[in-house]
């Protein structure tokens with residue numbers, strides 16, 4: 001009988017291959033999103049329609065990433081699906097705006113730059129200080145949030161400019177943090193008393 005109990009204690013945590021491979025896959029995809037942002041900055045590099053098409057293909061596959069939160073061994077926060085949705089929704093907006101008005105390529109390049117950092121902080125080790133890449137990306141997101149919390153500009157949004165206001169709105173959409181989630185990223189924002197989603 002005792003050996004049965006010991007068996008329970010000795011059971012190894014199963015971690016699926018997808019969860020193990022996530023840090024590498026994330027790094028590749030992070031650089032991919034950054035490369036689209038870079039390409040949009042240079043009108044000679046690639047036609048805007050091609051970038052829009054690449055974003056569409058990526059977006060269509062995003063559900064696979066969202067489902068990683070259900071894989072064995074994933075320790076994602078409760079915020080995981082919301083973060084995935086926020087990123088994918090912004091990607092969808094970027095694609096539509098590029099298709100409707102290619103002259104928005106420079107602004108959309110900045111959107112993608114932001115999306116890359118938020119994508120980089122998607123972690124399946126949300127409660128431990130072990131995912132260094134995600135921690136670094138979250139710190140960059142923090143700095144960005146500060147940039148858009150500039151009180152002087154908040155007092156006079158007109159002066160801040162239309163582009164700045166659009167970027168701030170995207171930053172707000174991407175900065176998902178929820179009260180009922182105790183992952184390191186949400187917890188940090190809760191402690192710092194930042195604006196939280198319910």
Ligand SMILES: [Zn+2]
Pocket residue numbers: 077078079080177178181182183184185186187
């Ligand atoms: Zn969270």
